[in-house]
Amino acid sequence: MTTLDKVPATIVTGFLGAGKTTLVRHLMQHANGRRIAIIVNEFGALGVDGETLKDCGIPGCEAENIVELANGCLCCTVADDFIPTMQALLDRPEPPGHILIETSGLALPKPLIKAFNWPAIRSRVTVDGVVTVVDAPAVAEGRFADDPEAVAAQRAADPSLDHDNPLAEVYEDQLNAADLVVLNKADLLDEATLAALRAEIAARLPRAVKVVPAREGALEPAVLLGLDAAAEDDLAARPSHHDAEDGAHEHDDFDSFVLPLPDYDTPDALLARLPDVAAMHDVLRIKGFIRLKDKPMRLAVQGVGRRFRHHFDRPWTDDRQGHLVVIGQQGMDREAVARAILG
Numbered sequence: 001m002t003t004l005d006k007v008p009a010t011i012v013t014g015f016l017g018a019g020k021t022t023l024v025r026h027l028m029q030h031a032n033g034r035r036i037a038i039i040v041n042e043f044g045a046l047g048v049d050g051e052t053l054k055d056c057g058i059p060g061c062e063a064e065n066i067v068e069l070a071n072g073c074l075c076c077t078v079a080d081d082f083i084p085t086m087q088a089l090l091d092r093p094e095p096p097g098h099i100l101i102e103t104s105g106l107a108l109p110k111p112l113i114k115a116f117n118w119p120a121i122r123s124r125v126t127v128d129g130v131v132t133v134v135d136a137p138a139v140a141e142g143r144f145a146d147d148p149e150a151v152a153a154q155r156a157a158d159p160s161l162d163h164d165n166p167l168a169e170v171y172e173d174q175l176n177a178a179d180l181v182v183l184n185k186a187d188l189l190d191e192a193t194l195a196a197l198r199a200e201i202a203a204r205l206p207r208a209v210k211v212v213p214a215r216e217g218a219l220e221p222a223v224l225l226g227l228d229a230a231a232e233d234d235l236a237a238r239p240s241h242h243d244a245e246d247g248a249h250e251h252d253d254f255d256s257f258v259l260p261l262p263d264y265d266t267p268d269a270l271l272a273r274l275p276d277v278a279a280m281h282d283v284l285r286i287k288g289f290i291r292l293k294d295k296p297m298r299l300a301v302q303g304v305g306r307r308f309r310h311h312f313d314r315p316w317t318d319d320r321q322g323h324l325v326v327i328g329q330q331g332m333d334r335e336a337v338a339r340a341i342l343g
């Protein structure tokens, strides 16, 4: 069987808040009748990304086309979650023409690519491409950089370790797996910084892979789909920090919790606090929905580091409480963060 007979799947990866969901949304908006199914995986108990996409009004984003795998790391739950989900999609009377898989921001893509070699799905799907979305301003700010002195000290203590910064490790693994790198949030950098970043990333990639700048993940489907990479046949070209452990890895470096919110008369004070809380407690990501008294619309809130955005996305369809998902590094003081957010 050639790749032509297989359903192509695109893995959209990239660190927390890089803009994966935004890119997937844009893609769906410009899908031009392609039958695309979406699998969304998230770190954290509540699926905010799935919620953001589901029934967002874009044709193709109907709930039945979006499967949420909320169980942390897709690459660690391949047998239980991922393979059965893929089989169920492929067994549909009208199988999708393309499958988009949005990984959690903390997932390592390589074990997921490997999963395409499982006999249960190998003859039916292929990885058309791994699209790695990069938060350009976060990289420019040195968010994923190692501190060379700390690395040297750590190596001296334990030669099997090569990073002091778990963010750096995830970032590198995601870049190493890429068939296309999207340098997103280009609007937040000047031309010269963006050009320098583009060259720097291109130079560190293990293979010749295109690096394309984007704003709001706005790229033509023709750029993202049809890469025909068959990545599952090409694993050796995608080095991972976890190769030695055969893909096994821990997510102990990161922590997340869900903070239920009261209903608010006005969200202003809460919204004003969030960037400072994120900065003070080194929170990586905050996202969720605020419920306002007497307002049928829910207020979607998205924060990456100390950069926040909010908008009314759609009416609440249930009587769930407002809530925020908070993701940080291990050791984050959950109670202090919760107290600071609630004010």
Ligand SMILES: Nc1nc2c(ncn2[C@@H]2O[C@H](COP(=O)(O)OP(=O)(O)OP(=O)(O)O)[C@@H](O)[C@H]2O)c(=O)[nH]1
Pocket (backbone or CB within 6 Å): 014, 015, 016, 017, 018, 019, 020, 021, 022, 023, 049, 104, 105, 184, 185, 186, 187, 188, 214, 215, 216, 217, 285, 287, 302, 303, 304, 308, 309
């Ligand atoms: N300024 C700017 N903001 C962006 C851009 N793309 C996305 N964002 C914002 O960045 C935040 C995170 O975007 P998402 O698309 O949710 O990121 P994600 O990678 O899916 O996040 P996780 O699933 O939590 O890892 C949101 O507030 C977006 O509106 C961009 O090009 N420029």
